[in-house]
Amino acid sequence: MTNFSKRALLLCGSLLAFAASAQAAEIAMAANSTGKNLNFIRERLAEFEKQSGHKVKLVTMPPSSSEQFSQYRLWLAAGNTDVDVYQTDIVWAPQLADQFVDLTAAAKDVIGQHFPSVVASQTVDGKLVAMPMYTDAPAMFYRKDLLDKYGKQPPKTWKEMAETAKEIQDKERAAGQKDMWGFVFQGSAYEGLTCNALEWVASAGGGHIVETNGDITINNEKAAAALDMAKSWIGTISPQGALAYKEEEARGVWQTGNSVFMRNWPYAYALGNGADSAIKGKFSVAPLPAGADGEAPASTLGGWNVAVSKYSKSQDAAIELVKFLTSAETQKKRAVELSNMPTIAALYDDKDVAAAQPFMPQWKPIFETAVPRPSAATKVKYNEVSSKFWGAVHNTLSGSGTAAENLELLEVELTDLKGSGW
Missing domain, CATH: 3.40.190.10 (Periplasmic binding protein-like II)
Structure with a gap:
């Protein structure tokens, strides 16, 4: 191999490495510690990192939604750039809408898969504040x-x-x-x-x-x-x-x-x-x-969603993560492993979900009587x-x-x- 060829290969490798580093981002996600939620998210983040090349830090929040909300509000009011993605309770959308990125355009290809009522709960003044991750009713x-x-x-x-x-x-x-x-x-x-x-x-x-x-x-x-x-x-x-x-x-x-x-x-x-x-x-x-x-x-009516901070310096990577965590594939794994209820209607007919969680059809009448908080x-x-x-x-x-x-x-x-x- 000539010196010119070696220099060309080295230059090509450097350019590829530069391109990869330019695209890869380091982001952080805040999530609650109820049940096995954090373990599940850690496993999904490892998958996401491997697929995307991005790095994600997990910020552990308390299981109490009230404590979690108080901390979120402090961070967002201060324009905190350390957290890019937030796991959010269904009732927080009207309160935090101004602090989150509008996901309407980013989610236009997938949002139709989700229950309209859940999507509506996360839509404020026409802005999709958060993507549904799973729904809930006791x-x-x-x-x-x-x-x-x-x-x-x-x-x-x-x-x-x-x-x-x-x-x-x-x-x-x-x-x-x-x-x-x-x-x-x-x-x-x-x-x-x-x-x-x-x-x-x-x-x-x-x-x-x-x-x-x-x-x-x-x-x-x-x-x-x-x-x-x-x-x-x-x-x-x-x-x-x-x-x-x-x-x-x-x-x-x-x-x-x-x-x-x-x-x-x-x-x-x-x-x-x-x-x-x-x-x-x-x-x-x-x-x-x-x-x-x-x-x-x-x-x-309960449920948890994922939102992107408007203060994030890596919003594209954060949106990628949100779409990954709310995808049909991830929701299916969450249903099978954690018995969390999907927001994607088709998953209730999935044979693997039915085999792993035969109780899920019993929740249908429970959702039918669910009442929203004010x-x-x-x-x-x-x-x-x-x-x-x-x-x-x-x-x-x-x-x-x-x-x-x-x-x-x-x-x-x-x-x-x-x-x-x-």
Whole structure:
């Protein structure tokens, strides 16, 4: 080989290396640590890095959505350039829309695959704020073996749930299961309590805190009765510690075999049937109970999405990652491995998904009764509305004031908040 040929090859190699380095980017993604979410994302990021040549740093967020939102808001308000991609809760779109890149053009070839209602929840003033990654609605998890043992059916009302829970709890304790409880849920003062309490109130005919037209309706007798009902569970069928439970604490009690019923999200299904679970093969799920005969059940609509910061210095690479994490291939893996519900309708007919998660068709009626939190009505004030609501509920559950007193005060606070515009 002549010296000229060697120089030409070296130059060619240098140009190729320069081109690759110019295209490759280093980006960071913030994601929550609920269940096995971080492990799953780490595996997907490794795949993405191999395919794209980009490097991705994972920024670990707490499992509490409220803590996560507070940190996001601080970062974005400061124009933080260290995080390019954010995993976002379904209710955050109206509040953070101005801080995120409009993905409408980038997603035009794939967005039609997703449920229109989920896409609508992430669209603000015609701007696609985030791409749907998975959707969510909670269910009533129940110990099928214990209900069968005592000749019980999955409860249709919350009253029936409490009665069944108390009876089985007491009989199991008498038989030696001293740590058995009837029902575990998310009672800590955070966004999860807003979801739980909205279900109690809405299923009792007590409205949706703030209605779609902006009317504040939470201060009513049916809502107060629903919260009084939940207060009666603490210390009887639910441990006092439930006042500090988030999703994972409730799952911990349930998965060790120490609860008859649990209210939780779909992710808990796959974990409950894991090899290390004390209740593997012993439980099933049903729609959440109604508040009373004649009322409809209500499950809070949830779900997580992925958004690109407008402060990102590598927006093209960040958008590539968003499309990868929300693709049919990745959503299928998430459904199979984590029992998260896809936002792509076709995956519900996928034979591999059906084989791995045969319970998923049971979630269809749960989604049909799902109710949104009032984020669309309250827009940028939603987090404050939710915080005041969960505070009033937590006070009621912990015995600090009656439900009627706390809801009357809540109405005053929300009226003041609305007065400054939402």
